[in-house]
Amino acid sequence: MxxxxxxxxxxxxxxxxxxxxxxxxxxxxxxxxxxxxxSCTDLGATAAKSVxxxxxxxxxxxxxxxxPRDVEAVALGDGGILAHIKPxxxxxxxxxxxxxxxKKIGAAMAAKxxxxxxxxxxxxxxxxxxxxxxxMVGGDKKVFDDALPxxxxxxxxxxxxxxxxxxxxxxxxxxxxxFCNAAAAAEGLMLGTAAxxxxxxxxxxxxxSSGNSNVFKAFSERALSGKFSPxxxxxxxxxxDLHLAMELADELDVPLPQGSATHNLQRxxxxxxxxxxxxxSILRVYEKVLGRAIKP
Ligand code: NAD
Numbered sequence: 001m002x003x004x005x006x007x008x009x010x011x012x013x014x015x016x017x018x019x020x021x022x023x024x025x026x027x028x029x030x031x032x033x034x035x036x037x038x039s040c041t042d043l044g045a046t047a048a049k050s051v052x053x054x055x056x057x058x059x060x061x062x063x064x065x066x067x068p069r070d071v072e073a074v075a076l077g078d079g080g081i082l083a084h085i086k087p088x089x090x091x092x093x094x095x096x097x098x099x100x101x102x103k104k105i106g107a108a109m110a111a112k113x114x115x116x117x118x119x120x121x122x123x124x125x126x127x128x129x130x131x132x133x134x135x136m137v138g139g140d141k142k143v144f145d146d147a148l149p150x151x152x153x154x155x156x157x158x159x160x161x162x163x164x165x166x167x168x169x170x171x172x173x174x175x176x177x178x179f180c181n182a183a184a185a186a187e188g189l190m191l192g193t194a195a196x197x198x199x200x201x202x203x204x205x206x207x208x209s210s211g212n213s214n215v216f217k218a219f220s221e222r223a224l225s226g227k228f229s230p231x232x233x234x235x236x237x238x239x240x241d242l243h244l245a246m247e248l249a250d251e252l253d254v255p256l257p258q259g260s261a262t263h264n265l266q267r268x269x270x271x272x273x274x275x276x277x278x279x280x281s282i283l284r285v286y287e288k289v290l291g292r293a294i295k296p
Pocket of ligand 1: 006007008009011012013030031033034036064065066067071072074095096097121122123124125232233234237238241265267
């Protein structure tokens, strides 16, 4: 199949490179960042000059972009995917988007006879590199089945959730839980070290105890190294995800006391200037307030 990939940053990059490395699909890429494009063309992908260029040459067009407004601009804006895609081609958004934006784009595509899937991913850059990320997909089952050979080329861990938008809802739920977990990890590490525990030993104990989690592993590595940049998952993107989960909760009138506390913590970290750093920078809010760092 011919695959067009738009947005090859921290997540899109390794997903795109895995398609090139692990399958016979022909991959064309576009990104505003030339170095990101090069990391894919070095392995055999072809560089495109524009979104239009990628779209015209592909059976399946995919995006992995930061914010819902970026996806909207690339999908529906002037010179965007919708303007150039034809019936028979499929559009798949791998970004963490707003369910309402997914539906808006899906409706615009459907009006032109184009099928769309929302297929956000989880597992971080480590999972994207290792081709083990979870891909949670919403959209028509037949379109999903037809797209499986492309999706499976960057992870075997693919699940069809239901109608368009359901993949995105699953992703927002997962990320809300992950961020709350990170906030609990920050509090635990600050509490234990305030009592005089050695941070590395405390991390070792938790890693083998009931407080452990996927989140804790990555979070504690950042905490012990004191290195929060470059980000593997930027705080600004995590804040966006939790904002979208809170918006969904408002729509459905579901209380999220943990989610909202964590969202406020992310907001404080952004106001301290950490938005472009790793999302684990929520720890630095506690470190600043208490005047000491976890890093030994
Ligand atoms: P990123 O900022 O590293 O990558 C985004 C890429 O999109 C960049 O290379 C940027 O140049 C490119 N881009 C932006 N606007 C563009 C445009 N108009 N045309 C072409 N390229 C454009 O972000 P990321 O961490 O890879 O995240 C991408 C999406 O995946 C986000 O929605 C994020 O929430 C989600 N996500 C991220 C992670 C993670 O761990 N980083 C995990 C799961 C999901």
